[in-house]
Amino acid sequence: MSPKITTELLKQLRQVMKSPKYVQEPVQAYIVPSGDAHQSEYIAPCDCRRAFISGFDGSAGTAIVTEQHAAMWTDGRYFLQAAHQMDNNWTLMKMGLKDTPTQEDWLVSVLPEGSKVGVDPFIIPADQWKRMSKALRSAGHDLVPVKENLIDTIWTDCPQRPCKPLITLDLSYTGVSWRDKIVALRSKMAERKVLWFVVTALDEVAWLFNLRGSDVEYNPVFFAYAVIGMNTIRLFIDGDRMMDPAVREHLQLDSNLEPEFKIQVMPYGSILSELQAVGAGLSPKERVWLSDKASYALTEAIPKAYRYLTPYTPICIAKAVKNSSETEGMRRAHIKDAVALCELFNWLEKEVVPKGTVTEIIAADKAEEFRSQQKDFVELSFATISSTGPNGAIIHYKPVPETNRTLSVNEIYLLDSGAQYKDGTTDVTRTMHFGTPSAYEKECFTYVLKGHIAVSAAIFPNGTKGHLLDSFARSALWDCGLDYLHGTGHGVGSFLNVHEGPCGISYKTFADEPLEAGMIVSDEPGYYEDGSFGIRIENVVLVIPAETKYNFKNRGSLTFEPLTLVPIQTKMIDVNLLTQKECNWVNDYHQKCREVIGAELERQGRHEALLWLIRETEPLIRAQ
């Protein structure tokens, strides 16, 4: 990796920062955040503006350019990568270290008195704007919105915004029609006494209309906004995608619908002016509901007194609770995914052990190949983490030619991968050894497994928030003085984003919504030994009602059902560290893998993989 040379680009940017063509008054600093106008986690190439100006292309980072300086804030995952990818024009600001200034403090320390700091109001979330603006104002500076994105003005070969065809999902996948989703949304709006709801997150638009796209890699979403009134539906979307007869039929664009279900299709770029028109036409007590993470530009379109901002939208919450069609779809997707992984692991054992020719990239490609053979496969759900030995300790590793290691009988192999199928989204991590693991490796693996089981088998009352379960995953590790520095689980979409709110299992989040039957999260404790190995055991699990002796005085109780059904390598387990209950959990889990995945392997005629599955699901026996 050689750094990107940015001298000329920064010169150009500093020119447009002063050009009356783009800014009303010169700005002394310009902020380039990571995100897109929808605050997406994964973004399209045309939105990778921070990577363009700096060279640093990690998933998190904010660049700030002043007349004299260029600085990049990113977190511990990316210190090395950012240092490699950026040239000497840039100062790396290592977030989380004690002496690293915040963006606001740094700006205040370098700016001349009374400076203007520019930012694209479509890219910065309203809550961030507020914090930054307040800090700058109290030091005598101004945060100002710059309508035209200044990076775009100098990015001559900027890729086009993607505008790929849409996929329509019928009731057998979604369980609820888009009309019924609109009805439910309007009833939530009525409850909160709001007249308008603005849908800004891409996965929320896709979920609401039962449509999917492929504008962003790994996430089946498309660029669009929607504004839902009590009697109107406006969908802001570009291209000739609305000419597709299947889409027209799905949205009933040509039918004689009741007016309140008639969808008005408008250009993607007209959202701001339309929202401003809505804002201008409001009477007292008419409120507009937006996420507090919506862009500053859209939030400002609604006068302050009329805004109703919440951290989670009603769509976000409704989307998280999967209905029976969705959970059945997720089950099917996970069965297919398990078939692909049984094939992969069987293939790996045959290739790695005698030949030693499989690299991390070859293994990742092979996993994708087996997945793509399954029905309704669409694409991967994230970049495959295929890592062996010391690479396994890099939590967000993705193999590239420079780092690509060969799998061997001497190292632990960690594979964290998943796919988008038309019926569901998967995300699974297995850690295995193709030779003989050391006692220490087995010990660590077994603690991670105990943590995984502690969460998966946990029983808790209705209304419990996921973050309260996080310590269960760590207890066995803690007892021996080990820990891992990431959360234990995240929400998973249904043929949607592999990371979604509003629930999760993490010590870091307290604003999560309570777990409810039908929610789907991952359970993925790990342990990482820098320079040596990484261990993680991840299943996607469904929240289901539990049966307990006393049932919390009818408050009801919940537990998890694993949707992922892939054997956990018993060779890595030190059985004597398990309790009888934990041992039973593993055996029951493997029994279920054998039954469910075995039947599917048989149906698909994959006999070798079936034999592998049977071998790998032999019951553990614990010395008494």
Place this chain on the structure above:
Amino acid sequence: MSPKITTELLKQLRQVMKSPKYVQEPVQAYIVPSGDAHQSEYIAPCDCRRAFISGFDGSAGTAIVTEQHAAMWTDGRYFLQAAHQMDNNWTLMKMGLKDTPTQEDWLVSVLPEGSKVGVDPFIIPADQWKRMSKALRSAGHDLVPVKENLIDTIWTDCPQRPCKPLITLDLSYTGVSWRDKIVALRSKMAERKVLWFVVTALDEVAWLFNLRGSDVEYNPVFFAYAVIGMNTIRLFIDGDRMMDPAVREHLQLDSNLEPEFKIQVMPYGSILSELQAVGAGLSPKERVWLSDKASYALTEAIPKAYRYLTPYTPICIAKAVKNSSETEGMRRAHIKDAVALCELFNWLEKEVVPKGTVTEIIAADKAEEFRSQQKDFVELSFATISSTGPNGAIIHYKPVPETNRTLSVNEIYLLDSGAQYKDGTTDVTRTMHFGTPSAYEKECFTYVLKGHIAVSAAIFPNGTKGHLLDSFARSALWDCGLDYLHGTGHGVGSFLNVHEGPCGISYKTFADEPLEAGMIVSDEPGYYEDGSFGIRIENVVLVIPAETKYNFKNRGSLTFEPLTLVPIQTKMIDVNLLTQKECNWVNDYHQKCREVIGAELERQGRHEALLWLIRETEPLIRAQ
């Protein structure tokens, strides 16, 4: 308990809410918070305004009175008590239940357009003011400070503010002189670049000056404020307490001290004007440090740009980490406390079983009598919860003649009590049966015990916050569909408040500071069966370094050491529900009780209690 009849009082309050004598403009709602001007949990009789207006005298609750409504917000500990104590004029708002509105939402739903909501600016903490004010403003209402407390205007027989003599504590108790505490505080102030620190919490004033008082029952504090500058110390305190030669000597008021240690004594009531004078004299960049829980009135005295607000003050954090003199004092206090309880339980067994003449009040009085026989006993640390049968299910029950039940061989007895000794503060709960407990009672007790042990024996990395341990206490209960609606633990002061921040073990708090060696908290899971019984097992525990196999890569680890050494009734334990590890914990704990408390009972010549202790600490034997 019959409810307080509040019809006439509410009528009077509603009159003064409109009276130009007290309010500039009429207020349509008036908020009566629990606290005093220092945001104390325990308050003096003159500050019990919420109890006066509503009848509900639990420790937590906020009353709001509008022209039409009167509503009381309180938490699960007090649902029953509040329902009993309040008449039909009042609506009980059960906090923590899904359908209970927040105070802000409720106000918005009942108030006419453009209402004014009044509150005493000395009683409402600044952070609450901010939140409430913002929510009301966004709905078109205004939160307004009402200088004169409106409850005081109708409270004709309001008691005087107490002004009792002070106790001075020498180095053998405190470990650090007040001068050294001032030096340490000023160095924290220099670190944060603040010039002034305002001490508003009563226990922080007491701790800083190594003084104690008795202005508030159960809490050895006195009404005072302090303002610490880099070269000045101002103590705001009333009465002739500063005439006491011991106090003058302790504070070196008559010595020829360096000016920066010279204490200026000022009247308690002059704090606002003095602080306003400080605020008016500040130059740019001179900041004043306050707790964000300081009253709105004092916070407003400092212009916004000069305020430095933090959730926990440096005194709060320093006070929580006990030094060796303090921990040794706490150990001594807990040994004396255990002696008193062994005497009590021995006495109860002799009285209850054959005679049946002991009531909850008699038992509570007897506990106080035994405690008062111990060296350096000052007073109780909170109102003794002495409860039998169904009264045990009322979490913060205090026996009064109307509710007073007789202890019997047929009911579970729960005693939660503690004392202030000059060397430390205690708080212990034991639950026992004087006859034969039912299988269900034993089952519930054993789950609570498992939770108690899970926290007490937990090992966790340095830097872990207490709230992450809360679920450990619930896991065994959850597995059977049982739970309790209170936190698991609170910080405990050293001859100071029995509840103190900034640490604790509760699912409700996320802003707690990480646990550190030297901090002292309670571990008190419970289970409550409405109308039948209550179970709680509480020890005060000290955070100590733990030894682990891998020691978190030198990050270090922590665990707890019980300071409370009182037998846990083995008759109530279903041994077969314990793991061998849990069984060993109980036996080791009882062995330590026998050794440490046994020696002290012997020293004090309390032979009968010693025999009781030996009987009660027989090892459990678990069927294999």
